[in-house]
Amino acid sequence: xxxxxxxxxxxxxxxxxxxxxxxxxxxxxxxxxxxxxxxxxxxxxxxxxxxxxxxxxxxxxxxxxxxxxxxxxxxxxxxxxxxxxxxxxxxxxxxxxxxxxxxxxxxxxxxxxxxxxxxxxxxxxxxxxxxxxxxxxxxxxxxxxxxxxxxxxxxxxxxxxxxxxxxxxxxxxxxxxxxxxxxxxxxxxxxxxxxxxxxxxxxxxxxxxxxxxxxxxxxxxxxxxxxxxxxxxxxxxxxxxxxxxxxxxxxxxxxxxxxxxxxxxxxxxxxxxxxxxxxxxxxxxxxxxxxxxxxxxxxxxxxxxxxxxxxxxxxxxxxxxxxxxxxxxxxxxxxxxxxxxxxxx
Amino acid sequence: xxxxxxxxxxxxxxxxxxxxxxxxxxxxxxxxxxxxxxxxxxxxxxxxxxxxxxxxxxxxxxxxxxxxxxxxxxxxxxxxxxxxxxxxxxxxxxxxxxxxxxxxxxxxxxxxxxxxxxxxxxxxxxxxxxxxxxxxxxxxxxxxxxxxxxxxxxxxxxxxx
Numbered sequence: 001x002x003x004x005x006x007x008x009x010x011x012x013x014x015x016x017x018x019x020x021x022x023x024x025x026x027x028x029x030x031x032x033x034x035x036x037x038x039x040x041x042x043x044x045x046x047x048x049x050x051x052x053x054x055x056x057x058x059x060x061x062x063x064x065x066x067x068x069x070x071x072x073x074x075x076x077x078x079x080x081x082x083x084x085x086x087x088x089x090x091x092x093x094x095x096x097x098x099x100x101x102x103x104x105x106x107x108x109x110x111x112x113x114x115x116x117x118x119x120x121x122x123x124x125x126x127x128x129x130x131x132x133x134x135x136x137x138x139x140x141x142x143x144x145x146x147x148x149x150x151x152x153x154x155x156x157x158x159x160x161x162x163x164x165x166x167x168x169x170x171x172x173x174x175x176x177x178x179x180x181x182x183x184x185x186x187x188x189x190x191x192x193x194x195x196x197x198x199x200x201x202x203x204x205x206x207x208x209x210x211x212x213x214x215x216x217x218x219x220x221x222x223x224x225x226x227x228x229x230x231x232x233x234x235x236x237x238x239x240x241x242x243x244x245x246x247x248x249x250x251x252x253x254x255x256x257x258x259x260x261x262x263x264x265x266x267x268x269x270x271x272x273x274x275x276x277x278x279x280x281x282x283x284x285x286x287x288x289x290x291x292x293x294x295x296x297x298x299x300x301x302x303x304x305x306x307x308x309x310x311x312x313x314x315x316x317x318x319x320x321x322x323x324x325x326x327x328x329x330x331x332x333x334x335x336x337x338x339x340x341x342x343x344x345x
Numbered sequence: 346x347x348x349x350x351x352x353x354x355x356x357x358x359x360x361x362x363x364x365x366x367x368x369x370x371x372x373x374x375x376x377x378x379x380x381x382x383x384x385x386x387x388x389x390x391x392x393x394x395x396x397x398x399x400x401x402x403x404x405x406x407x408x409x410x411x412x413x414x415x416x417x418x419x420x421x422x423x424x425x426x427x428x429x430x431x432x433x434x435x436x437x438x439x440x441x442x443x444x445x446x447x448x449x450x451x452x453x454x455x456x457x458x459x460x461x462x463x464x465x466x467x468x469x470x471x472x473x474x475x476x477x478x479x480x481x482x483x484x485x486x487x488x489x490x491x492x493x494x495x496x497x498x499x500x501x502x503x504x505x506x
Contacts, residue, residue: 006469006471006480006482006502007403007416007425007427007480007502007504008427008437008439008440008502010403011399011403011405011416011437011439
């Protein structure tokens, strides 16, 4: 790209050429999320999306909003901003897929101390990557500069997504019965919850701490910043293939709080320890932080980012089908009668 | 001129100023000045300017009420004239505080028409024409709002070298 002729930016010491490049990249990133339904070139104030209701008799819109918590602190310390947007998308779309809704579009909000276009472009690239993974469009976004309120280098990101599901196909828990199998879909790591505890465990206040190489061969920073897995496409494919009776996104509150959220009263998830290998990072955090097992399961996903409940007869097919979709999954337990909500033994 | 004649002289308003710029001459209210020119040439027409010396080494002279400012070399040679049409959300200290209300043409053509044929940089348009380098930022571009912007311009920089 050729240099800009702007004298005012030069005089202000602003690298406007990099700024343009940032904006250009941002626009390209937004464009690659376009899917049928996105109306461009009109409006300007709001993002427009035309619903295609073919084969949907009673459309129900499902929306979710979320942020990425203090995982951001790690992105700032490592100056790596191109994946935190994936987390923002994942936290929203993984919520709305739990009732079987297909995410249609996403909007992000970035609050930042100083608007540096190149940095914002990196963040938005991640958002766009997340949208592509989720198959939804990025139809809008806002970057709010907060000088004097936030330090220049700091930012926060949140997002919002809306999806659609036919009312008759909403995944609720009405068909869950004793003996159904709980399938755990592997997470990519800590995802985007529990980072206040993570930072406390490792006393993360400088980048040096994050440069420690773990026995896995990856640094602590790489491991912790691994973007949250987006389960939309494999779960939608599974919903097309078989009846899925319940879905839980293992988000804030970890395994213990989220697994029972999708179960009807009177039923309990009985999870079998050893049914899958808990990834090293969780064992490492437990050991370094001296955290009880209960608190670990009550804070983190422990290697399982989402669970689906299927009929016992479909369990093996479900695992095989998810594998075809690129997701490792395990039969981690079964539904039993009881009021405990979850038993891990 | 008598002692108090300058008091009777009406203050120059930007609405009264018509400017046409070509690669070798700027015609300002019928006064022809060479391009590039010395600061004195503009001072004769616009009056005394506010001087601004920036930290980045830039030296500007600003006619706040006229919406006009310029960039000069250490030898006070004007190499860029900036004309502000709309107030900036975050004005730079060397920008004019007011806006230009007069008629501006580039090589005889309406400046906005000229810029509409320029290279779209997403946040501005730039164009080289007849030895002039022109740069016009969109008025409502905001890095924060990714819904796009209209094609109205906040103003124009006319680089004379």
